[in-house]
Amino acid sequence: xxxxxxxxxxxxxxxxxxxxxxxxxxELSGYEVTTNELHGMAQRGGSVTAQVRFGSKVHSPLFGExxxxxxxxxxxxxxxxxxHWLRPGGHAAISLQRxxxxxxxxxxxxxxxxxxxxxxxSFSSPKLLDCAGMASKLGDMRLANTxxxxxLSSWLGLPMSSWRGAFERIVKSGLVEKNIAAxxxxxxx
Amino acid sequence: MERRLxxxxxxxxxxxxxxxxxxxxxxxxxxxxxxLENLSKYGDVYCEWSxxxxxxxxAAAGASIGGARSLVTMKLVGLNVAADPLMTLSYIGVVGxxxxxxxxxxGQSSSQxxxxxxxYARLAKVPVLEPASAVECLEFVKRGFELSEEHGCPVILRxxxxxxxxxxxCSLGGRGIAKDANFERNPTRFCPLPIxxxxxxxDVEDRMVRQxxxxxxxxxxxxxxxxxxLGIVTASVCGxxxxxVFPEASVLKLxxxxxxxxxxxxxxxSRMDRVVVIExxxxxxxxxxxxxxxxxxxxxVVPRCGELTPMVLRGVKARLEGREPEVVAPVADAADLPGxxxxxxxxxxxxxxxxxxxxxxxxxxxDIGCYSLGVFPPLSRTDVLLCMGGGFTLAHGLSQAGEKRxxxxxxxxxxxxxxxxxxxLNMVYNRGKAVLIVVDNRTTAMTGHQEHPGTGRTLMGxxxxxxxIEAIAAACGVKRIKVVNPYDLxxxxxxxxxxxxxxxxTLVISxxxxxxxxxxLLGEKPVVDESKCKRCKACLKLGCPALExxxxxxxxxxxxxLCVGCGMCVQTCKFGAL
Numbered sequence: 001x002x003x004x005x006x007x008x009x010x011x012x013x014x015x016x017x018x019x020x021x022x023x024x025x026x027e028l029s030g031y032e033v034t035t036n037e038l039h040g041m042a043q044r045g046g047s048v049t050a051q052v053r054f055g056s057k058v059h060s061p062l063f064g065e066x067x068x069x070x071x072x073x074x075x076x077x078x079x080x081x082x083x084h085w086l087r088p089g090g091h092a093a094i095s096l097q098r099x100x101x102x103x104x105x106x107x108x109x110x111x112x113x114x115x116x117x118x119x120x121x122s123f124s125s126p127k128l129l130d131c132a133g134m135a136s137k138l139g140d141m142r143l144a145n146t147x148x149x150x151x152l153s154s155w156l157g158l159p160m161s162s163w164r165g166a167f168e169r170i171v172k173s174g175l176v177e178k179n180i181a182a183x184x185x186x187x188x189x
Numbered sequence: 190m191e192r193r194l195x196x197x198x199x200x201x202x203x204x205x206x207x208x209x210x211x212x213x214x215x216x217x218x219x220x221x222x223x224x225l226e227n228l229s230k231y232g233d234v235y236c237e238w239s240x241x242x243x244x245x246x247x248a249a250a251g252a253s254i255g256g257a258r259s260l261v262t263m264k265l266v267g268l269n270v271a272a273d274p275l276m277t278l279s280y281i282g283v284v285g286x287x288x289x290x291x292x293x294x295x296g297q298s299s300s301q302x303x304x305x306x307x308x309y310a311r312l313a314k315v316p317v318l319e320p321a322s323a324v325e326c327l328e329f330v331k332r333g334f335e336l337s338e339e340h341g342c343p344v345i346l347r348x349x350x351x352x353x354x355x356x357x358x359c360s361l362g363g364r365g366i367a368k369d370a371n372f373e374r375n376p377t378r379f380c381p382l383p384i385x386x387x388x389x390x391x392d393v394e395d396r397m398v399r400q401x402x403x404x405x406x407x408x409x410x411x412x413x414x415x416x417x418x419l420g421i422v423t424a425s426v427c428g429x430x431x432x433x434v435f436p437e438a439s440v441l442k443l444x445x446x447x448x449x450x451x452x453x454x455x456x457x458x459s460r461m462d463r464v465v466v467i468e469x470x471x472x473x474x475x476x477x478x479x480x481x482x483x484x485x486x487x488x489x490v491v492p493r494c495g496e497l498t499p500m501v502l503r504g505v506k507a508r509l510e511g512r513e514p515e516v517v518a519p520v521a522d523a524a525d526l527p528g529x530x531x532x533x534x535x536x537x538x539x540x541x542x543x544x545x546x547x548x549x550x551x552x553x554x555x556d557i558g559c560y561s562l563g564v565f566p567p568l569s570r571t572d573v574l575l576c577m578g579g580g581f582t583l584a585h586g587l588s589q590a591g592e593k594r595x596x597x598x599x600x601x602x603x604x605x606x607x608x609x610x611x612x613x614l615n616m617v618y619n620r621g622k623a624v625l626i627v628v629d630n631r632t633t634a635m636t637g638h639q640e641h642p643g644t645g646r647t648l649m650g651x652x653x654x655x656x657x658i659e660a661i662a663a664a665c666g667v668k669r670i671k672v673v674n675p676y677d678l679x680x681x682x683x684x685x686x687x688x689x690x691x692x693x694x695t696l697v698i699s700x701x702x703x704x705x706x707x708x709x710l711l712g713e714k715p716v717v718d719e720s721k722c723k724r725c726k727a728c729l730k731l732g733c734p735a736l737e738x739x740x741x742x743x744x745x746x747x748x749x750x751l752c753v754g755c756g757m758c759v760q761t762c763k764f765g766a767l
Binding site for chain 1 (some may be wrong): 192194298322351354355356357358426429430432433498499500503517518519520521522523525526527528529530531532534566567726729732733734736737738739741745748750
């Protein structure tokens, strides 16, 4: 059996970094782990998703719709778009920072005004938080993805030593403590 | 042994390095690009971006004919360009191992076609290896060099987007010995003139028989025995999905999938009550299994198009069991969400040219690169996309055939060097009249900023000569060459007006570096003055993602997190509100 995590957001938000940190923490906890990412045109503002799987044995790097144990979204519309990936009883964390797509700015679509209602209808007790705002308070908006990793960490059952180890391995040494602070802020949210 | 989480592409680089690769060549293309980017970082393998895939494959052939191990990388459509040398190389063969990595893209996440590279392997009569994971990528590329040398022919290693971009924990080894080339003359082998070529042709057939026998017992093919009811014959990452989706079935996952391991297939099938062939792409394996007299199910229940994801395979399972496939659809609240298509970045220099073209009734033939995104509204200024270099040649043909509207052909800088030059030469030679534009952003942007002959830098980071588009065009005989700064919308309009009115061909070079690569502010970030804004939405016609309109009756606003201060929107506002 594996734990399946679905990450979604918009190109440039740091989804792939979040997936990497999670995978590294799982590896350091002694699990087999895989990741998969859809990033063909990711830097150009399109929707981006990534999957992380870990457990004592993992065959495929992909799981199916309705199979995610944990879902995290760095943008609320992207969270709704991917809501059906979460299994019944799964956990969701959604950042409320809104990124307006160009389809909306050019009048070809509208951005929903009742997002929180929709999120509460589509997920059972989701953790809604403002990762970008929390990261800004910590002094760097780019830490929003790390705040998110912290927010969902309690559902993954990995020890703090593995998370610390993951940051130490992945980010430049000068940024480790900042990332851990952002992680802890997310964990407490 | 050290283990590291590697993507398929990183593992291919690692495997090539461990396998003693001496030289590596390629042209960027998603999902293959990161292989050479990673291999070049080892520092002790000569790596290069070639101008196109044909050049890359030929250069690697030269190295391997001389006895050195070589790697070539490309995406699926790259093999179309490199097909010519591949066919003949199969006959004359190689001395040093040669692995041609071709990354297919089932589901077309970033490709114009969904072609199945196994067809090329059969056409060229060379073996194809299909790793399912990064672990196998590392192992298979090493084994590929050995097989290539054992059988004296190049080997195709086919990945897919999922294989190239999935990470697995891989065990690492040390650097393999990389031999230099030491060419030995043998014209009866290396010069396939008909007198010798006919013998080479027969040798290829004999070689395939030997390869089929070798594949029968190859450890690259893996059998997962879990029962004798349902037996699945499959290859690549589909095999891993099948292990999850069909927990009771036995799975024969082919890693050396062509020439087919006939005996292995027969043995496996003989132990199963029922056989199903599950392969992404065309029914190549299925048709062969049937030709061996093995009753099996295949494309009746397995889709031909798209990626075979776990969800799709659950549908296959349902159909096999006579059930309706379950559907896990998006939630009801997701039904009317705004789309988020990829788009030209805030501050992208290409925007100036496409915006300029919106003022004219022209037909625009485009090309493959970021500027393919010029097809989307509100710019909507690309009408046809065919292939690299096709932006120029399509324009020429359409214009010569009497199209009444002016025709504009667009290529990028990397595609100009890839295959735009011959089209340009042809147009000069044959007195064409279309307007040609090179949108030169000084890099291969779409695939993540790779160097090319015009950037003055090699993949290994060395300074080199910088090919000039103007000088090449002049040498081809182009008389009217205009260089324009695409951020200056008035200048763009002036150049386009003159070019479209001229009675001879014009080459416009729109030159400004990619903002995503430069990552610097181009100017002051504008702010919308709501008291001056007339809500005319003229600025929104640029389709800039930094210009947001949250309320359709309100003022647009500039998102400072995205804006790079390119100033194009300021030029579109007649009321000084920006």
